[in-house]
Amino acid sequence: MSTKPSTIEQSGASPLPPDEEEEVVVDIPVDPLLQLLYARHTITSPVTTSEEREEARRFMVEEMRTHHMAPYIRMIQAAMGWDDFTEAELAEMDKINAGKLEQWESKARDATDNLGDVEVRDALQGKCDLYARIGDLDNFLQANDACSVKTLAAGPRMDLCFQRVRMGIAFSDNNIAAEGLQKAQKLMLSSDWERRNRLKVYEGVYYIFVRDFKKGSELLLESINTFASGELLSFKDFVFVTIIASLPVLSRGELKKKIIDSPEVLSADLDDAYGLLTAIYTCQYDKVFTQLDAVCQHQRRIVYVSPHVNYFFREVRVLVFTQFLDSYSSVTLKSMSEAFRIPTGLLDSMLSTFIFNERITCKVDRINGSVQTYRGDATNFHYHKIIKSGDILINRIQKLSRLVDM
Numbered sequence: 001m002s003t004k005p006s007t008i009e010q011s012g013a014s015p016l017p018p019d020e021e022e023e024v025v026v027d028i029p030v031d032p033l034l035q036l037l038y039a040r041h042t043i044t045s046p047v048t049t050s051e052e053r054e055e056a057r058r059f060m061v062e063e064m065r066t067h068h069m070a071p072y073i074r075m076i077q078a079a080m081g082w083d084d085f086t087e088a089e090l091a092e093m094d095k096i097n098a099g100k101l102e103q104w105e106s107k108a109r110d111a112t113d114n115l116g117d118v119e120v121r122d123a124l125q126g127k128c129d130l131y132a133r134i135g136d137l138d139n140f141l142q143a144n145d146a147c148s149v150k151t152l153a154a155g156p157r158m159d160l161c162f163q164r165v166r167m168g169i170a171f172s173d174n175n176i177a178a179e180g181l182q183k184a185q186k187l188m189l190s191s192d193w194e195r196r197n198r199l200k201v202y203e204g205v206y207y208i209f210v211r212d213f214k215k216g217s218e219l220l221l222e223s224i225n226t227f228a229s230g231e232l233l234s235f236k237d238f239v240f241v242t243i244i245a246s247l248p249v250l251s252r253g254e255l256k257k258k259i260i261d262s263p264e265v266l267s268a269d270l271d272d273a274y275g276l277l278t279a280i281y282t283c284q285y286d287k288v289f290t291q292l293d294a295v296c297q298h299q300r301r302i303v304y305v306s307p308h309v310n311y312f313f314r315e316v317r318v319l320v321f322t323q324f325l326d327s328y329s330s331v332t333l334k335s336m337s338e339a340f341r342i343p344t345g346l347l348d349s350m351l352s353t354f355i356f357n358e359r360i361t362c363k364v365d366r367i368n369g370s371v372q373t374y375r376g377d378a379t380n381f382h383y384h385k386i387i388k389s390g391d392i393l394i395n396r397i398q399k400l401s402r403l404v405d406m
Helices: 032-044 050-066 070-080 087-114 117-134 137-150 154-170 174-190 193-209 213-222 235-246 252-260 263-267 271-281 285-299 306-325 333-340 344-356 378-405
Strands: 006-009 023-026 330-332 362-365 370-373
Touching: 032 050, 032 070, 032 154, 050 070, 070 087, 070 117, 087 117, 117 137, 117 154, 137 154, 154 174, 154 193, 174 193, 193 213, 193 235, 213 235, 235 252, 235 263, 235 271, 235 285, 252 271, 271 285, 271 306, 285 306, 285 333, 306 333, 306 344, 330 333, 333 344, 333 370, 344 362
Parallel strands: none
Antiparallel strands: 006 023, 330 370, 362 370
């Protein structure tokens, strides 16, 4: 997967003036286990073609065979019903991995007896990396903890936390990812600027994963100018995820300033997402649903946001309907449906659902075929909403207390 290149100035003397020195472009590869996660998502996604699924499967099989990923293969074959590898092949891979592990353990013993803590730590890091590379989650977690104990500097300890987060994501275990983030948070103030920025990306992606778009959007927007987490996802996917998270939660002015006018967003060449942004901002309502459908199809291909397609689709509809109705005190269903280029019956159904769920403050007059908007007092609206939520909470507590008494 492609990543946004990071730039590092060349060391040594340069014939060019300091402000014109050549730059070396360094590509940060996506973590191998995350690449396999993305390939698994391609195989199981309903929007991918058969050719894409076949290519993803070939990639997975080749990657797992090349790196002798016996523990990961066993998990995949059990979960997906594959039979590409025989038990004899897996046993041979186990033997190869045992040999590599023995080498690292030998280095750790020699370092303990004859060398210093740095060499011991390097050997433990080697074991940790080996378990991560072959997809052995349980042994990786133990090795990660052991290596962290021997690591004193905050930077390398944060790297171990990042590795733990990636493993949690790769195995769809939010608890492991959350644990890694909590440990990294404690080290943040003692670490360097680059790792603190990487932590924002990791946290932002995690919050998106668990559907906290507000927190996720804040963190991703803060790091969009300094993105350096190519091991987690490509820059293009990062920008797309940022747009998905930001669109439902940002105000119109913030959307213009932080997303639409952002050079980083423009550089990502996301025609579908940027088209939706501009259609909403410029009130081109006839283009909204066409662009929204394209974005949702794209969203289904990205593992971090694919579970939230229905949520995003609903929130964007609430956003554009509210924006449209804010310009009117009353408008006919027919003219509104023509503006959005959707059938009147479908519009009526969507508005009714949003009104019932108190997402849009308007009422539909089906006799006259009109939508009447009203702008009630926001304080009064929130007061009634709190009262309603409180009643629901009290009812649940009462039910729970009856169960406890039984």
